[in-house]
Amino acid sequence: MEQRRLDYLQRILNARVYDVAIESSLDLAPKLSTRLGNQIWLKREDTQPVHSFKLRGAYNKMVRLTPAELARGVVCASAGNHAQGVALSARKLGCQAAIVMPVTTPALKSDAVRALGGKVILHGDSYSDAYAHALELESRHQYVFVHPFNDPDVIAGQGTVGMEILRQHQHPIHAVFVAIGGGGLISGVAAYIKAVRPEIKVVGVQMTDSDAMIQSVKAGRLVALRDVGLFSDGTAVKLVGDETFRLTQELVDDFVTVDADAVCAAIKDAFEETRSILEPAGAMGIAGMKQYIAQQRLRGEELVAITCGANMNFDRLRFVAERAEAGEEREALFAVTIPEERGSFKRLCETIGQRSVTEFSYRISDQREAHVLVGLSIGSRSEAPDIRRSLARQGFEALDLVDDELSKEHLRYMVGGRSRLGENERIYRFEFPERPGALMRFLSCMHPDWNISLFHYRNQGADYGRILVGIQVPDEDLPAFREFIDTLGYRGIDETANPVYQRFLR
Template identity: 60%
Template sequence: MTQPQNHYLERILTARVYDAAIETPLELAPNLSRRIGNQVLLKREDMQPVFSFKIRGAYNKMVKLSRSELDRGVIAASAGNHAQGVALSAQKLGCRATIVMPATTPRIKVDAVTRRGAEAVLVGDSYSDCYLHAMKLVEESGATFIHPFDDPDVIAGQGTCGMEIMMQHPDPLDAVFIPVGGGGLIAGVAAYIKRLRPEVKIIGVEPTDANAMYLSLKLGERVNLPQVGIFADGVAVKQVGEETFRLCQELVDDVILVDTDAMCAAIKDVFEDTRSILEPAGALAVAGAKAWAAREKVEGQTLVAITSGANMNFDRLRYVAEQAELGEGREAVLAVTVPEKPGAFRQFCGLVGARNVTEFNYRYSADDKAHVFVGLSIQNRSEVTELIEKLAANGLPATDLTDNELAKLHVRHLVGGHAPQVTNERLLRFEFPERPGALLNFLENMSVGWNISLFHYRNHGADYGRILVGIQVPPQDDAEFAAFLDKLGYPYWIETDNEAYKLFLGS
């Protein structure tokens, strides 16, 4: 399957994508450009008929199949957007399609596949789980497997996105930012752009918890991640492709990692400039461009970010909105200790000044002092340091909880929960792939002999399920409790010593 890099130029120039795909616009993001001091251009792949670039590669692969191959049908494994590309291509080419998708795939993507006449089979938590099941179906049925990224025809189809960027922007261009899952899009775009304009930097962007390409390039070989984060489900891939990795080793200049908060902030950035709502993976490139510009301290450059998809579940928007301000560094979360005496709150409010208060939680807990959980709108992080120093100088010590996951995800919804009568409490934070029945399964596994003294769960759409649990475990049960946690099998963090817990929830 390995192809010399130069062969991809011809493959891309002759790719058949426009029977199903459109040439998407390259648009200036004026607000974002002003904020980061660079010209940011958005390559609007979210405007494709299936709201994702994936239609390019899927159709270019399938249109080259023989009639007999099409008659046997096609099978694909996909986190969602490739599935829609294959389904639309099958509809246009008149063939049967079966798509194996993770059970965590947003409903909007599953429905989009079935509406086009394809069969959706939901299996596992990641692309890798789906791939194994899809290969079993291929063996049983004789259908043709349409790989989402590791295929020269798919790579060439995605490469037409890079061809359009070069045609649409013949002026000087400094860097192109590309989301990375299995690597098909970045491999195709890089193969075209580096062949014609080798001075243009090609920079991949991955989530911090799904960084297979970053690690593979760093180690010089393809790694297989034991698990991947699924917030950006469109790039939830445990191992990048063999051919895509080869091309990326030759052509990619850098890979930037961004977290969930940064993706949420990027979704908001694009909305403010275009009034369009991207999915998390679709906003990866924008988040990466911002992070790279800040890291490199560049100004006045021209940066292209590929907005790769807009298949967003509506029920995710609540979580995105909550995290966006934190991701942009526009909100700070503080714990402030205030004396329980008349006038103390007025003094605190006076020190906060004209800043917008986004959240304020308080409950009486002792005769001498109170702990206040407060969210504040800020312009930059230095403002937080100055405010904490100002509060401390006036006898109101404060703790910055802005980067404290326990505080952001749980404590802000549980303030006022001191329980002096609870002894031997261990606080643990768990994550599990969100899907119907997952919470019930967790609760059944938590049916143990120790008393559960605290429990908090909040649905965030198709993200991880996040649960905070307090369990009363006497010291003599340490070994048994450790064995129980290992057997439980969920990722967990022990938060008993977390400052937010001590201030607002601990006994």
């Protein structure tokens, strides 16, 4: 084991990355440092020529190919950033590059690959689908495959990020926070840091819906996810590599999972600090660091977060801006029940007091009770229970919705959609790749006797879509309906029992 560590240290020290990469800066983040009570440093890999660390590993792999291998051309699979690294390296080395990318890849990334001379092939909905197709092309055309993470030369190239951090910050560091997709970056960074300054903690960060590495480490074996979330496309990996798993299991000290709201808040943090806009994967290190500080109650420590990418589609910023408030825990969202009588609204407003109202939605639907959706500005998440209790003291039942995805994604835009005709209605929330024909595929798979009683879709400017669907299904058809849901191929969540649906839409 020790010999393997020394082997990786030697590989990293001898890595050839600076023909294409820069030594990115390690910048103090004064606003974050003050707010979080620790010295926060950002390792700015988002400032690389392709706005990601990925060109380090790609070039270190490709520069070691023989002239004969370069003449055959290379192929890779990538959600975007590795593709740009391979395309740039191919242009530098004078070889052809075929790049297989999921159809869900942001246009910003696929267009950048084409601009660098790479041949883009869109295939599948995830990295894993693209990877399988790239292997077919490798066999068919005798290309050299450049793996995005599970290759010692690629890992060593990414490890130069860790080498630079220790060279740039020679004082004590408590922890370094690294986003994990397939595990190439954290494997290389951990390999170097643990060989040179093993007292520094290396903390991996994954999305709650794309945590293949964390599940694998917990199980002690490789675990393949059935599906992955699409928000952080740069880390949407169903199965990590055996080599990255081995290194991560051996060298990484701790792990943190973060959700989309936390990442959106971290994107906002980075923008306010640097005036740069990180992509979701690029902001995961900051999001994980913030969560780790809160969990461990850290004060006065030196902490480094790697901002590993900034290839963000502009249209996705709408979603980021909307969800950043929730991620910062600065908005409380409640479903409040009040008597349907004169003076109730005034009494509710008096109970709210001087707090800023961010949302207020109501529609009459019952002679006895009214259900109101209320959004309020708060200083911290801890204030929400106090608000709920103050409402209860005035006789107003309040349901805290801040963690309810149905409310945040759909219901706040469609309060009042109650119908007496919705008999046998089943309500489902779906997430699917935003691609031509996806909606038609959904509709064509459905039994003709099942009526759609509710449909809500809102384009978030992202590369995935979200719909809320009500389908009227007789009880005798439930087995066939459940089979339909299981074989549809889209991620579906049954929201029929959700109290928000029961209160506002049933």
